[in-house]
Amino acid sequence: MRAIWSVIEDVADTDATILLRGESGVGKDFVGRAVHTRSARRGGPFVKVNCAAIPAELLESELFGHERGAFTGAYRRKLGLFECARGGTIYLDEIAELSLTLQAKLLHVLQDFCFSRVGGNGSIAINARVIAATNRDLERAMARREFREDLYHRVNVVELRVPPLRERRDEILPLAAEFLARFNERYGRQKELSAESLAHLTEYPWAGNVRELENVVRRMVVLADGEGAFAALAAGRAKRAPRSAGARVLARREPGPDRPPRRAGGGADRARGRARAGALESRRGLADSQGQLQDAAQQDRPVPPHPAPARTRGALRAFDPDAWRVPAWNLLRSARWRGFRTGRRRPRARGGG
Ligand SMILES: Nc1ncnc2c1ncn2[C@@H]1O[C@H](COP(=O)(O)OP(=O)(O)OP(=O)(O)O)[C@@H](O)[C@H]1O
Numbered sequence: 001m002r003a004i005w006s007v008i009e010d011v012a013d014t015d016a017t018i019l020l021r022g023e024s025g026v027g028k029d030f031v032g033r034a035v036h037t038r039s040a041r042r043g044g045p046f047v048k049v050n051c052a053a054i055p056a057e058l059l060e061s062e063l064f065g066h067e068r069g070a071f072t073g074a075y076r077r078k079l080g081l082f083e084c085a086r087g088g089t090i091y092l093d094e095i096a097e098l099s100l101t102l103q104a105k106l107l108h109v110l111q112d113f114c115f116s117r118v119g120g121n122g123s124i125a126i127n128a129r130v131i132a133a134t135n136r137d138l139e140r141a142m143a144r145r146e147f148r149e150d151l152y153h154r155v156n157v158v159e160l161r162v163p164p165l166r167e168r169r170d171e172i173l174p175l176a177a178e179f180l181a182r183f184n185e186r187y188g189r190q191k192e193l194s195a196e197s198l199a200h201l202t203e204y205p206w207a208g209n210v211r212e213l214e215n216v217v218r219r220m221v222v223l224a225d226g227e228g229a230f231a232a233l234a235a236g237r238a239k240r241a242p243r244s245a246g247a248r249v250l251a252r253r254e255p256g257p258d259r260p261p262r263r264a265g266g267g268a269d270r271a272r273g274r275a276r277a278g279a280l281e282s283r284r285g286l287a288d289s290q291g292q293l294q295d296a297a298q299q300d301r302p303v304p305p306h307p308a309p310a311r312t313r314g315a316l317r318a319f320d321p322d323a324w325r326v327p328a329w330n331l332l333r334s335a336r337w338r339g340f341r342t343g344r345r346r347p348r349a350r351g352g353g
């Protein structure tokens with residue numbers, strides 16, 4: 001991340017277009033704003049456009065504005081977001097979600113740095129720095145023809161990849177301290193984090209990146225047992241981590257007295273075996289979610305019956321022919337069914353009597 005800050009210092013006071021990339025929650029918006037506040041345009045507006053949130057048919061007029069009478073309902077001239085960002089920065093978030101038509105239009109805008117309003121003829125010069133951001137794999141999107149390669153080269157003047165939080169663990173505690181101070185002040189608390197919580201914070205995988213860390217610290221401040229809840233969450237993750245290793249050990253177990261060696265050949269046998277293994281695997285998954293698999297693997301005893309919630313059990317039962325007998329019997333016994341079979345149905349009112 002230090003490398004990124006040095007690039008930011010280098011490019012902030014230029015007007016170079018920047019492409020920010022990185023997983024969700026790593027801090028792309030944060031970096032975009034940092035570039036703006038370090039640039040000569042800091043006195044101007046920072047206009048954020050979420051390309052995924054605006055309906056495609058409205059986006060063009062939102063970005064570039066429209067003239068009066070350009071389409072039904074265009075009663076007045078409207079300035080677009082590019083014009084609103086005059087003298088400042090326009091931040092195009094989730095740029096990979098733009099439709100191909102708008103990508104073509106944006107390409108021309110970024111090429112000539114001027115645009116025209118919808119329904120207008122005049123050319124308006126852009127006076128804003130463009131920063132684009134995405135958490136999508138643009139190379140794959142280009143290969144699938146979902147993102148234009150020429151637009152990629154237009155926005156990718158300076159590319160900044162913000163790394164996931166798990167790859168910059170040295171930043172976890174300083175960030176946590178910053179969030180702790182912020183939320184203590186905001187919610188009028190004096191919460192301090194225990195050494196155990198700090199250890200959990202540094203070890204946690206942080207799939208949701210800085211956003212997840214921010215929310216975890218917020219919960220620790222707001223909830224009476226926020227630290228306890230996070231400890232349980234972290235312990236759950238830690239327990240799940242060796243699960244796959246444990247499951248592999250179980251799957252690879254050598255034949256023993258309780259486990260006869262596999263018979264050679266027999267396609268039907270193999271298919272049955274695979275089905276049994278599949279059923280066992282789903283049961284294991286369920287049992288494991290209760291933290292039982294690890295114990296079972298360690299003690300080499302069978303996995304206990306799955307403690308799945310009733311609805312999940314119902315779904316599993318759908319594959320078990322024995323389990324169908326009871327509901328079918330209930331149906332046969334139901335009064336309506338009996339009435340139907342014995343012909344004791346409600347007599348229909350006959351007309352014209
Ligand atoms: N270096 C940082 N210092 C303080 N807060 C940060 C930092 N990086 C990220 N944050 C905070 O983390 C949260 C998520 O960051 P941000 O919205 O910038 O992520 P993002 O990469 O744009 O995510 P998405 O792809 O989902 O839009 C925000 O509340 C932001 O303020």
Ligand SMILES: [Mg+2]
Nearest residue numbers: 028029093133
């Ligand atoms: Mg964002």
